Amino acid sequence: MRLLFIIVSVVTVLMALIMLFFKSTRKTYPGFTRWTWGACVMAAGFIFLILRGVINDYISILIVNTSFPLAVVWYLDGMREFLGLKRMAVTMYIFPLISLIGCSVFYFVSDNTAWRNFIMSAAVAVPNGVMAYLIFRHSPRRESAFYPIIGAVIFINGLLILIRSVWVLTLPEFNVMSESPVQIGYFIALILLQIAGTISFILLNSERLERELEQADARLKQTVEDLQKALFEVKTLGGLLPICANCKKIRDDSGYWHQLEAYISTHSHAEFSHGTCPECARKLYPELF
Amino acid sequence: MRLLFIIVMLVIWFLAVTMIFIQSTRKTYPGFGAWTLGHFVMAAGFLLLSLRGIIPDWLSVLGGNTCFPLAIVFYLKGTYRFLNQAPMPLWWYGFPLASLIGCAYFHLITDSLVNRSLIIALVVAIPNWAVAWLIIRSERKDPSLFYPVVSAVMFINGLIILIRAVWILFIPDFDIMSEAPIQYIYFISVIIFQIACSISFITLNSERMERDLYASELELKNSIDRLHAALEEVKTLGGLLPICANCKKIRDDSGYWHQLEEYISTHSHAEFSHGTCPECARKLYPELF
Numbered sequence: 400m401r402l403l404f405i406i407v408s409v410v411t412v413l414m415a416l417i418m419l420f421f422k423s424t425r426k427t428y429p430g431f432t433r434w435t436w437g438a439c440v441m442a443a444g445f446i447f448l449i450l451r452g453v454i455n456d457y458i459s460i461l462i463v464n465t466s467f468p469l470a471v472v473w474y475l476d477g478m479r480e481f482l483g484l485k486r487m488a489v490t491m492y493i494f495p496l497i498s499l500i501g502c503s504v505f506y507f508v509s510d511n512t513a514w515r516n517f518i519m520s521a522a523v524a525v526p527n528g529v530m531a532y533l534i535f536r537h538s539p540r541r542e543s544a545f546y547p548i549i550g551a552v553i554f555i556n557g558l559l560i561l562i563r564s565v566w567v568l569t570l571p572e573f574n575v576m577s578e579s580p581v582q583i584g585y586f587i588a589l590i591l592l593q594i595a596g597t598i599s600f601i602l603l604n605s606e607r608l609e610r611e612l613e614q615a616d617a618r619l620k621q622t623v624e625d626l627q628k629a630l631f632e633v634k635t636l637g638g639l640l641p642i643c644a645n646c647k648k649i650r651d652d653s654g655y656w657h658q659l660e661a662y663i664s665t666h667s668h669a670e671f672s673h674g675t676c677p678e679c680a681r682k683l684y685p686e687l688f
Numbered sequence: 689m690r691l692l693f694i695i696v697m698l699v700i701w702f703l704a705v706t707m708i709f710i711q712s713t714r715k716t717y718p719g720f721g722a723w724t725l726g727h728f729v730m731a732a733g734f735l736l737l738s739l740r741g742i743i744p745d746w747l748s749v750l751g752g753n754t755c756f757p758l759a760i761v762f763y764l765k766g767t768y769r770f771l772n773q774a775p776m777p778l779w780w781y782g783f784p785l786a787s788l789i790g791c792a793y794f795h796l797i798t799d800s801l802v803n804r805s806l807i808i809a810l811v812v813a814i815p816n817w818a819v820a821w822l823i824i825r826s827e828r829k830d831p832s833l834f835y836p837v838v839s840a841v842m843f844i845n846g847l848i849i850l851i852r853a854v855w856i857l858f859i860p861d862f863d864i865m866s867e868a869p870i871q872y873i874y875f876i877s878v879i880i881f882q883i884a885c886s887i888s889f890i891t892l893n894s895e896r897m898e899r900d901l902y903a904s905e906l907e908l909k910n911s912i913d914r915l916h917a918a919l920e921e922v923k924t925l926g927g928l929l930p931i932c933a934n935c936k937k938i939r940d941d942s943g944y945w946h947q948l949e950e951y952i953s954t955h956s957h958a959e960f961s962h963g964t965c966p967e968c969a970r971k972l973y974p975e976l977f
Contacts, residue, residue, distance in 0.1 A: 406695060406876060413880050417887055424834040425891065426898050545713040587695055591702045594883055598706055598890065602714065605894035609715045612897055615904040622908060626915035636925050637957035643965035645972060647936040647948060656965045659936060659948065667956060668926035676932035676945045683934060 400578050401449070403586040408445035410590050414597040415442035421601060428607050433477030434600045441470035441593075457506060464502040464515060468522035469495040471557075474596075475526045475533075481603060482537045491526065498522040512574070513567045520564035527557025545606060549599045556592045559585070636667045689865045692875045693738035699879050700731040703886040710890060717896050719770030723889045726762030729755050730882070740864060746795060753791040753804065757811040758784035760846075763885075764815045764822075770892065771826045780818075783811040801864065802856055809853035816846030823892075834895060838888045845881045848874065925956045 415438040421427070422435045444466030451459045472494055476487040501518035505511045531554035538546035563585050567573050640662075641650040648656040649663075660671040681688055704727035710716065711724050733755025740748045761780050768776040790807040794800045820842035823835060852874040856862050859870070929951075930939040937945040938952075949960040970977055 402692065402872070403695075406879065409876060409880060410883065413883060417884070420833075420837060421891065424832040424837075425895060426901075543713045548709065548713075583691070587698060590695065591698065594699065594702065595706070598887065601887065601890060601894070602710065605890075605897060606714060608894060608897050608901060612715075612901040612904060615901055615908060619904055619908040619911065623911050623915070626912070626919070630915065630919060636952065638959070639961050640952075640958050641963050642949065642960045643968050644962040645964060645968040648965045648967075650963075650965070656967070660931065663925070663929075663952065669929050670927075671929050671931045673933040674930050674939075675934060676937045676939070678937075678945070679932050679934040 400582065400586075403583065403590075404445075404449050407586055407590050407593065408442075408449045411438075411445045411593050412442045414593055415439045417597060418600065421604075425604075426608065427604055428481060430477040430479070430481030431600065431604055433473050433480060437470040437473035437477060438597065438600075440466045440473065444470065460506055460515065461499060461502060464519040465495050465499045467519060468498045468526065471523050471526040471530075475530045477600075478530050478533055481607075482533060484533070484537065494522040494526055513564075513570065516567050516573075517564040520560045524557035524561040527553055527560075531557070539610070545602075549603065552592070552595045552599055556596065559588055559592065636663065689867055689871060690738060692872065693734065693740075696875055696878055696882075697731065697734035697738045700727065700734050700882055703882060704728045704731045707886065707889070710893075714893075715897060716893055717770055719766040719768070720889070720893055722762050722766030722769060726759040726766065727886065729762060730759035733759060737864075749795045749804070750788060750791055753808050754784050754788045756808060757787045757815065760812050760815040760819070763842075763889075764819050766889070767819045767822050770896075771822055773822065780815060783815055787811040801862055805853040805856050809849045813846035813850045816842055820846070834891075838892060841881065841884045841888050845885055848877045848881065925952065 415435075418431075418435040418438040422431055444463050447454075447459045447462045447466070451463075469492075472487075472491050475491060479485070479487050498519045501522075502515045505514045505518070531550045534546055534550035534553065538550070563581070566581060642648070642659075643650075643656065647659045649659055650656050651662065660673075663669055664671065675683065704724070707720075707724040707727045711720055733752045736743070736748045736751040736755065758781075761776075761783055764780060765776045768774070787808055791804045794803040794807070820839045823842060824839040826835070852870060855870045859866075859868060862868070931937070931948075932939075932945070936948045938948055939945050940951065949962075952958055953960065964972065
């Protein structure tokens with residue numbers, strides 16, 4: 400059983416390291432930082448779990464049972480941030496707190512592993528459930544199985560720990576180190592779910608990246624089209640225009656002679672307002688000068 | 689020991705399924721398919737390994753020992769494609785083949801687990817190092833530790849199996865199911881590095897996407913700049929032009945009256961060629977008609 404604990408812990412620590420590595424070397428979106436801290440707290444919890452028997456029992460028990468719900472609450476906070484919702488209410492921190500208080504009662508007042516386990520599991524399962532709900536409710540895309548599967552992974556994560564803790568409650572005597580098939584199955588599932596959790600976070604991040612890439616490409620295409628259209632619409636006056644030296648009429652390509660003003664107005668954005676220049680005015684209306 | 693094999697196998701199957709999930713729901717680049725295939729071959733190898741003693745020995749030994757190098761060769765094939773290198777030379781398939789022949793010899797003719805381990809270690813380590821080499825040598829603009837770390841993961845992935853093979857040389861009467869500490873250390877490292885390896889592939893894919901996003905954004909900016917420059921070069925004639933109704937001179941913004949032809953030529957791409965329109969010709973040169 401200790402072997403399994405060690406593997407779970409090693410995997411969880413690895414996951415935290417991977418999250419840290421990813422965060423420091425890759426482009427990440429808001430919320431990823433919270434997930435990373437959550438993963439680190441989770442890893443710390445598992446380290447204290449395998450230290451059971453090595454350090455004082457109460458330190459191990461209280462830290463483990465507080466860090467698991469705290470990690471999940473941070474995952475939840477990160478998920479809200481990632482999905483662009485407003486930050487999580489501070490009241491959600493009640494879950495690690497309840498776990499801490501409950502486990503203190505069931506350790507110092509009446510020592511009962513099964514109840515401790517149940518309280519901690521409930522405090523982990525509820526934020527997990529909320530997180531799964533948020534993903535179903537606010538996922539930006541519904542056509543592919545991507546978001547539903549990620550949501551399902553998170554939901555199962557919470558459900559599994561809850562089922563196990565209820566199962567534990569029904570046992571006459573329970574020891575964390577007992578080698579029953581349910582225990583072994585549970586911890587193997589836990590290993591897989593830890594991996595799934597981390598990969599989910601990385602994939603959510605990269606799905607967002609993918610969406611931005613698609614948007615950027617679409618914007619690029621649109622802008623180029625718009626500008627080309629704009630360029631095309633700009634009426635340009637060009638070429639060699641045959642003009643009458645006397646009356647200033649202009650001949651178009653089909654040989655018609657147009658009034659200058661009409662021609663220019665059609666072929667450019669210019670309009671004309673008629674007046675008389677001082678020279679012509681002097682000539683035309685000498686009586687005014 | 690079998691429990692550990694089963695865990696390794698489950699983890700790898702899980703990773704293989706994850707790769708399929710990503711491939712079917714997310715944008716992936718060429719080469720990802722070969723990586724996914726490699727995962728399944730690897731998972732099949734571990735399935736055969738954990739069935740040692742349940743299925744015929746020769747099937748488990750030869751199947752497993754061919755699957756592992758074949759999986760890594762698929763990783764290599766994917767890496768070649770992903771990094772836009774020339775296609776992987778076909779002689780790399782000689783590695784799984786050599787493993788098959790070597791292990792057949794050391795199983796069917798003279799049964800030697802130690803020699804088999806050494807062969808398998810070599811044929812697994814070398815393609816792994818080739819993957820590491822391709823990654824570290826690839827042209828990259830990312831100054832972060834990302835590529836070196838991913839490459840190191842691949843390198844260590846190959847190194848651990850070789851260390852184990854050499855270690856086993858010094859253990860008399862070694863059996864694959866034996867509980868020697870090296871077995872635990874090795875198989876736990878296999879779990880860690882398999883996870884690291886899958887996540888490396890996933891992250892390489894997302895790093896590429898990130899680069900595409902930056903490239904697209906840069907391209908967008910450049911196109912806009914280019915088109916703006918083009919628009920600026922187009923001289924546009926616009927606004928309300930005060931024109932003399934008599935001599936057709938045009939007044940500019942500063943109040944000067946310009947010869948029509950001169951004004952239009954400066955403000956557009958049009959040039960003028962002077963002639964006489966038929967009407968004026970008739971008036972001006974009546975003797976010609």
